[in-house]
Amino acid sequence: MLIAKNISKKFSGVIALANISMELHPGKVNAIIGENGAGKSTLMKIFSGVHTQYEGEIFFNNKLVKFKSTKEAEDAGISIIHQELNLVPHLSIAENIFLGRELTNSLGMVKAKLMNEKTTELLSKLNLNIDPATKIAALKVGQQQLVEIAKALYTNAEVIIMDEPTSAISDKEVDNLFAIINQLKSEGKIIVYISHKFKELFAIADRYVVLRDGSTIDSGNINEITQDQLIHKMTGRNIRENKRSSSVKDQPVLFSAKNITLNHSLFKSKKVLNNISFELHNGEILGVYGLMGAGRTELMECIFGLHPKNGSGEISIGTEVQKIKCPADAMAAGIALVPEDRKLHGLIINQSIRFNISISVLETLQKWGLLLSAGKENSLSENYINKLSIKTASDNHLAKTLSGGNQQKIVLAKWLATHPQVLLLDEPTRGIDINAKAEIYELMKTLAAEGMGIIIVSSELPEILTVADNILVMTEGELTANIPIEEATEAIILKHAIHKN
Numbered sequence: 001m002l003i004a005k006n007i008s009k010k011f012s013g014v015i016a017l018a019n020i021s022m023e024l025h026p027g028k029v030n031a032i033i034g035e036n037g038a039g040k041s042t043l044m045k046i047f048s049g050v051h052t053q054y055e056g057e058i059f060f061n062n063k064l065v066k067f068k069s070t071k072e073a074e075d076a077g078i079s080i081i082h083q084e085l086n087l088v089p090h091l092s093i094a095e096n097i098f099l100g101r102e103l104t105n106s107l108g109m110v111k112a113k114l115m116n117e118k119t120t121e122l123l124s125k126l127n128l129n130i131d132p133a134t135k136i137a138a139l140k141v142g143q144q145q146l147v148e149i150a151k152a153l154y155t156n157a158e159v160i161i162m163d164e165p166t167s168a169i170s171d172k173e174v175d176n177l178f179a180i181i182n183q184l185k186s187e188g189k190i191i192v193y194i195s196h197k198f199k200e201l202f203a204i205a206d207r208y209v210v211l212r213d214g215s216t217i218d219s220g221n222i223n224e225i226t227q228d229q230l231i232h233k234m235t236g237r238n239i240r241e242n243k244r245s246s247s248v249k250d251q252p253v254l255f256s257a258k259n260i261t262l263n264h265s266l267f268k269s270k271k272v273l274n275n276i277s278f279e280l281h282n283g284e285i286l287g288v289y290g291l292m293g294a295g296r297t298e299l300m301e302c303i304f305g306l307h308p309k310n311g312s313g314e315i316s317i318g319t320e321v322q323k324i325k326c327p328a329d330a331m332a333a334g335i336a337l338v339p340e341d342r343k344l345h346g347l348i349i350n351q352s353i354r355f356n357i358s359i360s361v362l363e364t365l366q367k368w369g370l371l372l373s374a375g376k377e378n379s380l381s382e383n384y385i386n387k388l389s390i391k392t393a394s395d396n397h398l399a400k401t402l403s404g405g406n407q408q409k410i411v412l413a414k415w416l417a418t419h420p421q422v423l424l425l426d427e428p429t430r431g432i433d434i435n436a437k438a439e440i441y442e443l444m445k446t447l448a449a450e451g452m453g454i455i456i457v458s459s460e461l462p463e464i465l466t467v468a469d470n471i472l473v474m475t476e477g478e479l480t481a482n483i484p485i486e487e488a489t490e491a492i493i494l495k496h497a498i499h500k501n
């Protein structure tokens with residue numbers, strides 16, 4: 001059993017945890033549930049030796065423990081899959097998995113071949129068939145997440161903390177992960193599971209603990225509580241979302257993509273995207289659904305000018321064909337992309353929240369020789385902090401001090417502030433709690449009502465069904481369906497998303 005007793009934690013005056021107590025049971029999946037900024041990751045970082053300064057006590061198998069490092073926690077049998085992926089980009093998959101615990105022979109030489117073999121074995125459990133010598137930087141976020149999971153599994157820990165392990169992977173990979181979790185459960189391990197996806201929580205969790213504003217609100221068996229009750233405990237209120245009923249087809253065409261094709265960068269005969277064409281109308285929200293590897297992110301990247309060499313096809317705004325060879329061309333044409341990998345493309349984590357929100361507007365203004373006054377910059381960031389209810393004491397704080405979900409909101413705010421004609425959103429609500437999601441959907445609908453065209457890539461069917469007017473479905477680089485919302489159901493979308501072979 002892993003027990004937290006009266007744990008409190010402050011960050012330079014901000015109270016992240018206020019006297020939290022909980023019990024985490026062996027042979028069970030213990031779900032920790034709460035809104036963005038509730039304190040989930042902070043508590044997990046205390047359990048796993050990342051944060052070493054805190055008040056209160058932790059008991060592990062009846063012994064008081066106080067870890068001075070992650071190494072100490074790992075040696076004691078506690079491993080964590082971090083919410084923000086922690087892999088070293090220029091090292092290979094195998095090197096990352098064995099980082100700090102390399103397999104060596106009696107002379108101290110690294111056994112690279114054995115490590116590669118073991119890595120292949122681990123990856124195949126997760127159905128990831130990639131060469132273990134591949135560098136992390138070459139992987140998509142979802143694949144990186146699977147590597148992070150494999151890494152935690154390798155340690156053979158007694159406690160495995162999963163902080164939003166499925167935020168970047170799709171249903172098929174989730175099924176693989178759940179099979180592994182069930183195996184770990186039967187071995188009597190303590191699984192701690194954090195997710196904002198209720199479907200997953202009800203599918204895999206045995207017990208739940210609800211946190212709100214750094215305090216424990218409730219805990220119990222998951223089969224004794226409903227989703228609405230849980231949401232109410234998390235947020236203190238009820239939330240409802242409605243499907244759109246739209247008539248955007250009557251609107252003029254705002255944007256069109258014709259024969260978008262992307263050749264594989266190594267195997268020229270292989271097509272990552274094959275002849276994709278579609279239209280987006282004024283005020284339309286177009287959902288793009290597909291399983292991992294379907295090519296959704298690559299499609300957004302092509303539109304945004306990120307594949308000038310290997311990509312081809314035609315992009316038009318209205319009736320005018322655009323020459324898009326780089327992101328600056330795309331932005332000049334009125335297209336903005338909120339990327340899926342926020343750490344890499346979205347956020348400057350060592351800068352203030354205010355700077356991050358205003359940076360893209362600043363760049364636009366500076367091009368015209370204008371400067372944004374400090375006052376305007378302030379009101380811009382305050383406006384978005386309110387609109388998206390970003391949880392922070394001040395917009396002066398560095399972006400890295402925000403919880404994962406609140407960081408994602410900053411990335412969104414930054415691009416919304418540029419008011420593009422066409423907004424591409426790649427998994428915009430990953431890691432965002434149910435309440436903030438509803439606010440983001442409302443914001444998207446308001447922007448669409450003002451005439452903006454929005455394309456949203458999402459792995460969450462309920463999300464697509466809530467916001468989209470039309471749904472594109474992709475499989476292995478092909479467009480397999482274009483379904484109006486009136487005809488869309490989860491079953492129909494999935495049917496078109498399943499691999500052909």
Ligand SMILES: Nc1ncnc2c1ncn2[C@@H]1O[C@H](COP(=O)(O)OP(=O)(O)OP(=O)(O)O)[C@@H](O)[C@H]1O
Binds near residue numbers: 012043
């Ligand atoms: N390194 C830090 N410095 C300052 N404040 C921090 C730091 N880490 C977390 N916080 C603050 O502590 C609070 C709890 O954050 P935490 O990351 O634990 O939330 P969370 O429940 O994991 O949220 P999410 O669902 O968004 O991941 C937030 O107000 C956050 O801004």
Ligand SMILES: [Mg+2]
Binds near residue numbers: 041403405
């Ligand atoms: Mg978190």
